[in-house]
Amino acid sequence: MSQSTAHAPTTTDPAAEVFADQASFTAAVAQVQEAEIAYRLEQPLMPDSAFDALKDRVIATKAAHPGWDDEGVSTQVASGAPVGGEVRHSSPMLSLAKATTAEEVRTFLAGLSADGQDGQEPGPLVVEVKLDGCAISAVYQDGVLVQAAQRGDGTSGDPVTEQLLRGQGVAGLPARLTTPSGAGWSGEVRGELFMSDADFEVANEMRVAAGRPAFANPRNATSGTLRNLNRTYEVPLSFAAYDISGDGIPEQENATYSERLDAAEALGFATGRQLLPEELRAPREGAEQVLGAIETIEALRPTLGFPIDGAVLKADSLATRRRLGQRTGSPRWALAYKYAPDTAVTTLREIEISVGRTGRLGFRAVLDPVSVGGTTITHVTMHNAPWITERDLRVGDEVWVYRAGDVIPRVTSANLAARPADAEAWVAPTHCPQCGEELDTTSLLWRCHTPSCSIAGALDYWASPDALDIDGIGDAVCVALAESGLATSVADLYDLTLEQWAALPLGVTKTGAARTLGELNAAKVVEGLEASKAQPLNRVITGLGIRMTGRSVGRWLASRFGSMDALRAASVEELAAINKLGTIKAQHIADGLARLSEVIDRLAAHGLTMTVPDDGADKPLAGKTYVVSGAVPGYTRTTIAERIEALGGTASSSVSAKTTALVTAESDTAKARKAAQLGIPVIDPATFAATLA
Structure with missing residues (x-):
């Protein structure tokens, strides 16, 4: 196989920097030797990119100063000479x-x-x-x-x-x-x-x-x-x-x-x-x-x-x-x-715990800044408390950060070889960090059931693109609203005046001066709130953030009941029958609607949409089910599903024998292959957009 070559490894970088003195060179040789041994023991001390760079410097220095090579063979091995086999x-x-x-x-x-x-x-x-x-x-x-x-x-x-x-x-x-x-x-x-x-x-x-x-x-x-x-x-x-x-x-x-x-x-x-x-x-x-x-x-x-x-x-x-x-x-x-390395080592400084919009606990690693895949990373979301415990991640650890294909960086493991002997194990919380109530740890996703714990999360979700899509209300604004007490529910957003929005405190500047939202940003928020009143009922239902609901369930509920009043009057059995939601989800929805009864009434008084209007138009997609994979020109994931259902059709996420057509520009995906197996037509996204219009 005279034309064969491996994709890895690559050869030495000829432009590698030479060590300034023999002591630094000798220390680097020892470090590379130690890293080689650790790697073979499945306990790598550094990313491949860092190891390669250090190895290149050793080789470049050896070439520039051959007299510094006191150990000959060991330097050659440390310099990256690969090891053969049988x-x-x-x-x-x-x-x-x-x-x-x-x-x-x-x-x-x-x-x-x-x-x-x-x-x-x-x-x-x-x-x-x-x-x-x-x-x-x-x-x-x-x-x-x-x-x-x-x-x-x-x-x-x-x-x-x-x-x-x-x-x-x-x-x-x-x-x-x-x-x-x-x-x-x-x-x-x-x-x-x-x-x-x-x-x-x-x-x-x-x-x-x-x-x-x-x-x-x-x-x-x-x-x-x-x-x-x-x-x-x-x-x-x-x-x-x-x-x-x-x-x-x-x-x-x-x-x-x-x-x-x-x-x-x-x-x-x-x-x-x-x-x-x-x-x-x-x-x-x-x-x-x-x-x-x-x-x-x-x-x-x-x-x-x-x-x-x-x-x-x-x-x-x-x-x-x-x-x-x-x-x-x-x-x-x-x-x-x-390309830029997708793995790096840095220090885990803290494990932050937060409470989300539905009371679910979130865990976030605070890291020393490190570049991974060309992006500087300082915070990384962690899966859950048992995941952290199983991997024995500890504050102060050197940790491996990997930026995977989904572009979401994550901590994969601790560098155990570098852990101090007195490092203390991380202790998972047993009570809510905000209200002190005992946590529900019956599943991997731990929760606090105290409603007031998730105000900032509830506000942020209400304003998100998948819900009411209110421009100008982001995470920092929602945290400020919750901390200042200006908003304890989503209905409070519509009570605030332009002056109150403008004066909303957002911390301090680098010079220590107080920073507020300001009049221009406040005007944008007020305009966004007014526009949100025209959003359809399904988005209002979704934005309430009730457990077991989301974009799809919001659309199902709005389509089935047609009004907020009818939805609130529905029994658990009626809710459970929708698209096979089941009794558990239905009970969560019923409980959530009852708990938010006052908030819903206030939203209705503010003019939010509470019915599905019947515009008398034809429903050309009635009885048809579409699966959309990828982007459709002029639509988002949420608006494409809304448009399909506004025309009488059903938007589904999976291909089945009941699917009318798959909308995609790709031919080598799992959905495309399944559609081909079932003989289901495939529609180009641009063509489908024209049909919807």
Whole structure:
């Protein structure tokens, strides 16, 4: 497999800063050695990006000051020389040169052309995701996986066959090839073993349940899983091929890398290009197209659903690859473009506890500022009290912060190796931090049932885009209203005068002067409150923040009863029958309506909508059910559902045999695949928007 190369690791940064003195250099060598050992024990001391940067500085300093290398071999190991294993690779698994700027990419592309012979150009380049996992090689005989090994030092690596064959195996790397062309195939496939964001959550839950500390990030989880032969829990893993050789694989002079991937997919292997949208899979021509693909992949990074740390550029032509050859340890025809790290280590300073709009407790980590994925993080939401306790997170801990595909950063685990011996365990609360009443801890989502505890949350939810959508009322304003006593319910918002809004205290400025909402902002709020009176009944119901209700339930209740009076008069049995809400939810709704009876009366007196008007218009969507996946031009998630139901239809969140049509621009989602299986029509969002209009 002379054209093969791993997506990770990358080669050393030649611009790394040199240590100023030998003492600093020696200390860094020791730190890298310690980090290497800790990583192999599944207790990493620092993110991969920080380790790589430190390692680069050690190597650069060693080159600049060879006389400082007193220990020779140990410095070489600490400098990142990979460790081989007992399985020798059929050909070297090379590392990649790296870049972090567009200029470096242009220089690389210019170098490809400059290296051409007789005016030859390098031709198209493939741009793929650089998966943040572990490179492996897998050998098949007669369609059966017989040997798998890690990259190791590029020449040899540790065997991992047993780990990959246990349990459900690895998605994308079959234990036995079953396709027509794969049944008797013999050859070798190379690629990246990785863990998706969803599988990372599953792996950590299983690992913590087994009494082990949580993994720091998906890459740590993948490598730790491969090293741990004695684990008692199963971990889901995936594979994406980036090269292949063997029976029937194109090797001729005019063959391309893309054709080799075609062959891999036909055999039944998953490939890296399949992880990208269709429009990004074709090879690119020229610097602008290549840079555009790199930028597009980075923009997609939060939504991909699996960890990447960059993009990989490769010449598509195998003839070009052979002509360009390789440097020491890396090919001349490939480059790794690195994105900002998605994992970092910082210090957990405090665990804040708040009470939400329905009395549910929220837990938030206060962190020393740290950059993750190009964004500075200071606060991170934590799941719940049992989650914090199970992971033994303590104030003062160094913690791993991972910014996953949903763009929501989170703490994954504590750096136990750095924990002081006298660190005190975090004690979960037993009583509400606001009113002192005993908490309801009968489920994972702990609650305080004292209504007054969630005033700020109730106000914020009432003004949110999914409810009354009142411009100018945000979290800080709601907290100020609750703390000042100006609002104890949502009805109070409509009692306040322009002068009261303008004088609302919002803390102090940097100079210590009092800060208020001000007249301009107050006027915007008053205007927004007036506009909210025209919002439909379903939003009023949703905005009340009653437990077990939300956007969908608000629409169901408004559609079924037609008025607030009829809804308030409904029995629990009548409520339970709506879309199979059930008795428990129905009882919560009935209790919430009774508790808010005075508030509802005041809202009605202020002119809020309390009925569903019958405009006499036709209902062209009557009896039809639509599932909307993705954006529809001119609508939000809430307004698209409202518009469908205003025209007599039903807005659903899941595809079933009762679905009239799926509205989406995508063809490779779970909903799209299910719609295809059921023979349900798919409507383009722009076309659907025109229909609704």
